[in-house]
Amino acid sequence: SQTIHQWPATLVQPVGSPLSLECTVEGTSNPNLYWYRQAAGRGLQLLFYSVGIGQISSEVPQNLSASRPQDRQFILSSKKLLLSDSGFYLCAWSEVKSAQYFGPGTRLTVL
């Protein structure tokens, strides 16, 4: 069966510091991968998605970036965090035109 992992679970970072969140998927090959951000009490905002290694589509302009160095690894990064980057970050995977399956999320607080 497929599983998706995200780490860390929680993170507190100062403004201006770098960020690296990691997501890995097991039990599937060539999945579509997604990064979402969720503000408190709100819906999900799609940040990036990838249909293959090295293929990244950005949905919103921001100081975040994403990379997919391996088939089942998706990384969300920032060189300098802003206060507005605080939120709940969710990674998800899917096969083409099917349901998405989410990781447990990372709670990021930027101080």
Add this chain to the structure above:
Amino acid sequence: SQQGEEDPQALSIQEGENATMNCSYKTSINNLQWYRQNSGRGLVHLILIRSNEREKHSGRLRVTLDTSKKSSSLLITASRAADTASYFCATDAITAGNKLTFGGGTRVLVKP
């Protein structure tokens, strides 16, 4: 409003009652999906209904889709305290490639 807007935003019911929430969208879709999120957790996929389907069941969940009205409903029958969560609809728009667009969610509180 955004693609995939839920109504109501919040719902409070007693255990054993039914809970109904609605989702409206704007563009043509391949499918519509419903997800549940417990507080501080990831989303859990509940049901996917394709554009050529009108109704789908999964346990105590019933989803309807009306493509002429661009709307969907999620019914939870005989609710339990464990059903307390936020529920999101997400649309897979025909022109959106591999992306889903999520609504703002309905927060459901089931009181014991």
